[in-house]
Amino acid sequence: MADGTRQVAVVSGAARGIGAAIAKRLGSDGFAVxxxxxDESSCADTVSAIRAAGGEALAVGADVSDEAAVATAVDxxxxxxxxxxxxxNNAGITRDNLLFKMSVDDWDAVMNVHLRGAFLLTRAVQKHMVDARWGRIVNLSxxxxxxxxxQANYSAAKAGMQGLTKTLALELGQFGVTANAIAPGFIAxxxxxxxxxxxxxxxxEFKATIAAETPVRRVGVPDDIAHTVSFLVSEGAGYVSGQVIYVAGGPKA
Structure with a gap:
């Protein structure tokens, strides 16, 4: 928002990896995170890092696939x-296997965390965005x-995140809310x-092989995604919505 008040950001799956990097970056950008x-206790390191840098942060434990838990967390x-x-919406898991070996439980687990989780958390937060007539949604594809x-389950879930993103952009744009997706390539x-x-x-060895096949000749790191999130949630990105940005070191997956 342009009124100078501190804004509050929610980052799911923020205890480590990409989510932690995003949370720290938003903390440094001036958001309360x-x-x-x-597991709430697993968030301690991320929260401590944000506070040590002078930011404000709160550790919150919730299963993003649990409707009641999400509502309680947002409240x-x-x-x-x-x-x-x-x-x-960064929370995610993998349960990789070839289709004929993939169990229904593995399919459901991935869908529930990625897609159901993004739906529940966004639905709970959007009322505050609509009230404020301003908001930013970033989904990790x-x-x-x-x-x-x-990765039949993971691929389907991440493709679904793109469709969800574009629909959110259409529905919420009139309230000053943008919705975009980031599709990372290989991130260490x-x-x-x-x-x-x-x-x-x-x-x-794995990273070296991937880097050799990537135009920029390196693998990605969590901060690459955090930088992109920082732009998409900024005031200056208010005319960017419904987009999928591939942060993958090149134009091809």
Whole structure:
């Protein structure tokens, strides 16, 4: 908002990795940040880092796929930090397998955290955005939305995030709310390190292989995504909505 008041941002999956980098960046940008993850205690490091840098942060534990838990979390955030007008839907899990080996539970788990979680959290926060006549929604998609072997569940969920984003942009634009998605390429995190372990290669070797295939000749880091979020939630990005930005080191996935 342009009135100079401190805005409140909610970042899901913010205990570590990309989410933690986003939360810290928004804290440095002047937002009061609700650091939300499944386990409240796991958010302590992110919250401490924001506060140490002079920012304001609150650790919040909630299962984003649980409707009641999300509603309670957003009410708490509004009460302790103020009405949230920025939401970054970053929470996610992987349950990779080839289609014929993939269980229904693995399909549902990924869909529930990514898509159901983004729906529930955004629905809970949007009323505060509408009241303020200003808001920013950023959804984390992935280059896997274009298809990726062994990730039928994850790819479908990340493609769904793009459709959700565009619909939110259409519905909420009249209230001064923008909605955009970021589709990261390979980002060096605990999640991608686990992928390397599953494939039986060292993480350094895995990153080197990916970097050699990427036009900028490096892999991504969480701060690459945090920088992009910082722009999309800024006042200056008010005419950018309904877009999917591929932060992938090149034009091709």
């Amino acid at each position: 609700a650091v939300l993850d499944l 708490r955030i509004a009460g302790e930090l103020g009405p949230p007008t920025v939401v970054v 992935s280059i896997s939305a274009l298809g990726n072997r062994g 995190t605990e999640m991608t390190e686990a992928t390397a372990q599953r494939l039986g290669v060292s993480f350094d």
